[in-house]
Amino acid sequence: MVQSSLLEPLPTRKRVAVLLPLPFPYPLDYVVPAGLSDSLKPGDVVVVPLGARRETGVVWEQTVLPPELMPPAPPEIASTRLRAVKEKLDLPPVPGALRQFIDWVAAYTLAPPGMVLAMALRSHMRGTQGAPAAGWVRGEEPPASLRMTPARRAVLAALDAGSAPMATGELSEKSGASAAVIRGLADAGVLRSVLMAAPSPFAAPDAGHRLPVLEGEQDFAARELRARVAERAFSVTLLEGVTGSGKTEIYLEAVAECIAAGRQALVLLPEIALSAQWMERFTKRFGARPAVWHSEIGQRARRLTWNACADGSARVVVGARSALFLPFRDLGLVIVDEEHEAIFKQEEGVMYNARDMAIVRARLAGAPAVLVSATPSLETLNNVETGRYRHLVLPSRHGGAAMPETRLIDMREAPPPKGLFLSPVLVEAVRGTLARGEQAMLFLNRRGYAPLTLCRKCGHRMECPNCTSWLVEHRKRRVLCCHYCEYVTPVPEKCPSCEAEHSLTAIGPGIERITEEAASEFPEARVLVMASDTISGPAATAEAVGKISRREVDLIIGTQIVAKGWHFPHLTLVGVVDADLGLGGADLRAGERTMQLLHQVGGRAGRAEAPGEVLLQSFAPDHPVMQALISGDFAAFMAEEAEQRRPGFWPPFGRLAALIISSENADAAQNAARALGRAAPYGDGIEVMGPVPAPLAVLRGRHRQRLLLRTQRTIAVQPILRRWLAEVPLTSAVRVDVDVDPVSF
Ligand code: ADP
Ligand code: ZN
Numbered sequence: 001m002v003q004s005s006l007l008e009p010l011p012t013r014k015r016v017a018v019l020l021p022l023p024f025p026y027p028l029d030y031v032v033p034a035g036l037s038d039s040l041k042p043g044d045v046v047v048v049p050l051g052a053r054r055e056t057g058v059v060w061e062q063t064v065l066p067p068e069l070m071p072p073a074p075p076e077i078a079s080t081r082l083r084a085v086k087e088k089l090d091l092p093p094v095p096g097a098l099r100q101f102i103d104w105v106a107a108y109t110l111a112p113p114g115m116v117l118a119m120a121l122r123s124h125m126r127g128t129q130g131a132p133a134a135g136w137v138r139g140e141e142p143p144a145s146l147r148m149t150p151a152r153r154a155v156l157a158a159l160d161a162g163s164a165p166m167a168t169g170e171l172s173e174k175s176g177a178s179a180a181v182i183r184g185l186a187d188a189g190v191l192r193s194v195l196m197a198a199p200s201p202f203a204a205p206d207a208g209h210r211l212p213v214l215e216g217e218q219d220f221a222a223r224e225l226r227a228r229v230a231e232r233a234f235s236v237t238l239l240e241g242v243t244g245s246g247k248t249e250i251y252l253e254a255v256a257e258c259i260a261a262g263r264q265a266l267v268l269l270p271e272i273a274l275s276a277q278w279m280e281r282f283t284k285r286f287g288a289r290p291a292v293w294h295s296e297i298g299q300r301a302r303r304l305t306w307n308a309c310a311d312g313s314a315r316v317v318v319g320a321r322s323a324l325f326l327p328f329r330d331l332g333l334v335i336v337d338e339e340h341e342a343i344f345k346q347e348e349g350v351m352y353n354a355r356d357m358a359i360v361r362a363r364l365a366g367a368p369a370v371l372v373s374a375t376p377s378l379e380t381l382n383n384v385e386t387g388r389y390r391h392l393v394l395p396s397r398h399g400g401a402a403m404p405e406t407r408l409i410d411m412r413e414a415p416p417p418k419g420l421f422l423s424p425v426l427v428e429a430v431r432g433t434l435a436r437g438e439q440a441m442l443f444l445n446r447r448g449y450a451p452l453t454l455c456r457k458c459g460h461r462m463e464c465p466n467c468t469s470w471l472v473e474h475r476k477r478r479v480l481c482c483h484y485c486e487y488v489t490p491v492p493e494k495c496p497s498c499e500a501e502h503s504l505t506a507i508g509p510g511i512e513r514i515t516e517e518a519a520s521e522f523p524e525a526r527v528l529v530m531a532s533d534t535i536s537g538p539a540a541t542a543e544a545v546g547k548i549s550r551r552e553v554d555l556i557i558g559t560q561i562v563a564k565g566w567h568f569p570h571l572t573l574v575g576v577v578d579a580d581l582g583l584g585g586a587d588l589r590a591g592e593r594t595m596q597l598l599h600q601v602g603g604r605a606g607r608a609e610a611p612g613e614v615l616l617q618s619f620a621p622d623h624p625v626m627q628a629l630i631s632g633d634f635a636a637f638m639a640e641e642a643e644q645r646r647p648g649f650w651p652p653f654g655r656l657a658a659l660i661i662s663s664e665n666a667d668a669a670q671n672a673a674r675a676l677g678r679a680a681p682y683g684d685g686i687e688v689m690g691p692v693p694a695p696l697a698v699l700r701g702r703h704r705q706r707l708l709l710r711t712q713r714t715i716a717v718q719p720i721l722r723r724w725l726a727e728v729p730l731t732s733a734v735r736v737d738v739d740v741d742p743v744s745f
Contacts, residue, residue, distance in 0.1 A: 015079055016040055018048050019102075020057040021118035026074040027060040033084045040085070043093035047086045054086060058094050058117065063103035068716035071107055090193050092310045094121070095327045097364050102325070104360050110721055110738045111350040119350055120325035122302075135165025136182065139192035146188050151177040155185060165194050202314045205286030207260040212285075214253070218246050221392040225254035228368035228390075229261060229333050235368045236359055238339075238384050241394030242403055242632075243374045243603030248278075248565070250394070251335050251370055252285055259286075259315050263332025263367070267318045268358060270341035270564070276542035277566060278318065286316075293319030293326060296537060321346060321354030324361050331365040334358050338565065339371035339380060340596050342589075345743040353741055374603065375596040375634055378589075378641055382652040404574070404605040404612030406629050408621045420517055421509040426575045426615055427521050433573040434525055434554050438610060441556040442514055443563070443601045444577040447483070447531045449475040449513045450506030453491075460497035462504070466701045474533075475512050485700045514577055515557050522555060530558035563601040572612050574605040579616040579626060585695075587744050588650055592641055595625045595634065602629070649685075649712050651741065657717045658739040659707040659725075660694055665733055666703040672734040673705035679727045681720045685712035695744075702735075 014037050017027035030048050032040055040046070042061040047054050062071075102120055106113035138159060142148055158175035159166060168179050185191045214222050221239060228235050241247045251267075258265040267290070269278065283289050291305045291314040305326070308314035312329035319326075321344055336344070336358050344354040355371065362369035371380055371389070383389040397403060409425050416423045422430075422442075433440040452470045453462040462471040464482035471480035473491060481488050495503050506513070515529055528544060529535075535544050541561070547553050548568050556562060556571070582594040598616065606612020618626050628637035646653045659676060663669040673691035680688035687710045694706035709724075711717055721738060730736065 017060045018057040019060040022114045023112040030085045031082045045089045045091040063100040069107040098327045136191045140189045151181045203288040205288040207256040221250045222253040226257040229257040234363045237390040239372045244397040245394035246398045258333040263330045265316045265333040267335045270338045270343045290316035290318045293323040334362040334369045337372045339373045340377040351739045379652040404614045406614040409617045410621045411619045438572040439570045440573040442575045446510045448472040448510035452507040455495035455503045457500040457503045458498035468697045525554040527555045528553040572610045574614045576616045579618040655711045657709045658742045660737040662702040662704045663734045668733045669703040
């Protein structure tokens with residue numbers, strides 16, 4: 001016989017879901033203790049028990065997403081088995097729009113939502129030591145049971161003497177009491193922790209300051225963007241125009257409109273290195289600096305910026321992709337500058353494309369998004385063509401400055417002398433430019449001295465022991481480096497394979513080698529080398545850029561960091577050492593990518609009065625990319641690209657997701673990949689390719705296999721991926737990384 005008491009309903013206890021910044025598939029449930037039952041709301045930051053630890057998390061409420069993105073519901077657990085929330089922290093709550101965005105990004109990328117939260121809150125929670133400037137104020141009156149020792153009294157006196165909340169350090173210093181005494185008072189409720197009201201360091205930009213005069217297409221584009229901002233509704237606009245046509249000027253008009261409307265604007269830039277020049281320009285335009293957000297800003301600045309976004313005092317934020325996760329109070333405009341840049345895709349951890357997620361963020365905020373580029377991606381062009389995005393075009397450079405003339409140097413006909421890499425035509429052109437007192441730039445997208453070191457006797461190639469890659473010689477540092485992991489080794493005296501002495505030879509050029517060659521060709525020239533390993537961080541970049549602007553440099557030799565949106569008024573010649581680099585390999589977007597990069601590099605030339613020239617050294621001058629660069633007809637090139645991708649349902653005409661299966665054990669990776677391959681989804685418009693060894697078949701000691709899922713555009717990949725992954729149990733020796741919309745493969 002069943003005992004009747006078991007059938008009685010359980011006493012209902014109030015419960016909440018708490019999302020922890022950990023890789024669980026969903027938020028965990030907790031019960032709310034009596035003391036908190038009325039005050040906990042979604043977004044509140046709380047401390048909860050987890051095993052033997054305490055963790056900080058956020059009270060959560062699953063966002064309603066489109067059905068295809070909805071994650072499976074977490075299992076129901078009886079309240080009696082749940083543990084209780086420990087405390088609610090006195091931190092600004094995570095706003096609803098940000099919580100929705102986190103759920104969206106997690107559902108779209110199939111990342112655990114907690115990992116997206118972790119990314120968003122890196123500066124916000126992390127226990128109390130990372131909390132935004134917490135300070136102490138008076139709490140309850142000391143209870144009679146609490147013995148008021150002299151130290152305790154000193155603490156309260158110090159606090160009463162000051163006018164603002166005091167951090168533990170300051171309070172301890174002023175009262176002479178230890179941190180333990182302060183903690184004891186807090187535990188007794190006599191002290192209460194609050195957020196320190198730090199004055200916002202972000203002066204409100206003046207929207208009316210120093211207006212540029214806009215005419216014709218510029219004026220039209222600016223009016224359109226201002227109208228989008230004024231609508232206070234979601235829309236996406238592509239702002240397209242050649243380098244120097246005034247795109248930045250125009251979108252700053254939209255920013256001004258947004259500030260004037262009292263809302264916040266977010267500008268995403270691909271390279272924070274750019275911010276020095278960008279900031280200067282912004283500051284001139286608005287008479288105040290924007291808030292800046294990227295991985296290199298310090299913990300204090302992070303906290304201030306986080307809070308200033310939440311309370312609305314940061315009116316404009318310029319940042320890298322992670323700025324999307326700031327808790328804007330009233331986001332009114334999202335701009336993605338250089339929207340075609342692959343760097344917007346985060347390739348580790350949560351693999352999301354900030355360009356695409358910026359649009360989601362704007363939609364959730366009910367704000368317009370503006371994508372900006374001289375060479376928009378095929379994805380974006382396709383969205384324009386199908387009417388999803390609006391389109392604004394600035395056809396010519398501002399002030400009548402001509403586009404640089406682009407010419408090809410056929411390396412088959414006019415090769416450089418043996419062992420050198422600059423053709424006589426390029427050398428002459430640089431010499432002429434320098435003789436006229438103008439600046440020249442040599443571009444090669446490869447760091448180090450040489451990409452391959454080979455034994456002349458036995459043919460042995462120096463390879464990375466951890467990766468499928470060649471070691472790159474860095475001659476100044478006398479080492480061989482792997483550019484994919486941290487492996488570094490001294491250049492050996494002898495060939496490690498046949499032991500021949502002095503037989504190791506550098507094959508091919510890196511920019512160190514070009515610098516050496518330039519030094520002998522142009523001994524008088526003042527040379528500046530710009531690569532991510534010689535110039536790192538915003539300060540060093542700003543200094544280098546300053547030198548160029550002040551004409552303290554004649555010849556710039558650089559990798560892709562020189563290609564960014566710099567404005568170098570005295571630069572008139574750009575020589576591309578190897579225009580074919582990047583066209584090899586099977587990557588779907590190799591052509592598009594190379595065209596965009598080389599156009600952008602070329603765009604550095606002739607931005608002021610003197611006309612610019614771009615010389616491309618190529619062994620394949622007939623290649624469509626080279627022809628597009630010569631003619632400047634990118635629309636035709638992209639139309640051709642589209643026609644190649646359309647029939648096979650390659651993006652943007654279909655959807656793509658990659659599974660990267662990796663393990664330290666090659667067999668384990670292969671077996672798991674095969675098991676996934678056998679369970680591959682099938683159906684109309686669904687296709688799975690692989691498994692095959694991934695590009696970089698070994699990376700940091702992990703063997704990697706890849707499966708590619710391709711579907712027609714009308715079929716979402718997320719539910720297919722969820723079912724597929726759930727079907728194949730994997731051992732802990734194997735990891736599967738899901739990459740939805742991979743940018744390169
Ligand atoms: P893009 O972003 O398309 O490369 P910019 O906005 O940087 O172009 O404009 C190129 C240069 O021309 C900048 O120095 C900019 O200040 C200047 N410029 C553009 N439009 C105007 C204008 N209407 N009045 C004055 N200067 C302008
Ligand atoms: Zn390596």
